[in-house]
Amino acid sequence: MSQEWTIEAIVAATFPLLVVLTVLELWGGLVLDGSKAVLTRYPSLLTLVPGIIAVAGNLGSVLASRLSTAFHLGTLSFDPADDALVGNAAATFALAGTLFPAVGAGAWLARYALGDAALSLVTVVFVATASGLLLAVVAVAIATTATYAAFRLRLDPDDVVVPVVTTTCDVLGVVVFLLVVGATV
């Protein structure tokens, strides 16, 4: 990190990326807003939104960060049977499989406590879990592709992969969630 702590230097270094991030996230917001009717009709689903985005983005960023490090340490090869690759992918599925049902149950419980649980517990947990497992597939595919692309383009994966994967998982988190909602509710 640079030694320069002037307002100009910090803003100049971060602002362009924030603009790119905002434009990408606005696309996710647009998709979300397109389903406003169903989300406001069922507050349990609206309650799930921050959780889906947070957990999806974090899953992607943890995986990307680990793959980048394994790549730097030279322990990663882009082989479908590679230990680091398969092990991290398996952990991503296991994390998604444990955390998303918990987020679903937590969101349902919170709405139930507030007295407006319009959907059943099973439906909300199902929506969260199905979105989570699909998102794990997406996170693995994107993190692997981005790390591989960084390797081919001779970019430092730490610089590129984490922000790209985190943002993409945020946006696709919304898209996948709404697809599942559309198919279920």
Added chain:
Amino acid sequence: MLRAVGRFRQNPRLPSGFFPGRCVQSAMGIRAVAEDAYREAFGILVLSAVASIFSGVVLGGMEEELTIVPGLLTLVPALLATRGSVYGSLGARLATGLHQGLVDPALRIPDRRVRSAILAAMLNGVVISGFAAVAGYAIRYGLDLPVAPLSALLVVALVAGVLSGLGLTFVVIVTVFVGYRRGLNPDALAGPVVTTTGDVIGIATMLAGARIAIQAGVV
């Protein structure tokens, strides 16, 4: 551009003292890698999942505001994501400064260096919120989708930008400085703190902004 990208080197969502690959040694089997990855990520993910349910509860109670201010929901992911980046990087910067001895962890009027870091983060956070409102309005207007007047979206975004900036700056400084004085690694604190409080503060301040815009009659 590469330098600019370098600023994001420290993933704001993860504590930087968290060495993602410290156990990824050559001769590990798939199972060992998977168990290690699971154990390492579980804590931070549970923390962010729990916090996100709180922000979800606030968002779930916003049906009325979301209906009165069309286009507000479009801004939600962008405002939350930029919050995490801006104040996560403020925390990472302060942590680095503490490690380098450039920053004094005293809770008083900050010195020039810390003041610049805070002002830069606030400026980034507020201006990017305004940008999100303008861009979100332009996109919805361009696509012929229902959208509140630009002034209403700007009021929401700027009120949320300023209030959440003040709140998150306070939270980041207090946890990083107090943690450091108690012998904790500030790098490991900044990430989880922003991850857990960022969304709640972000959504609560958007709700405040929406109520102010509705009260002021700009919608």
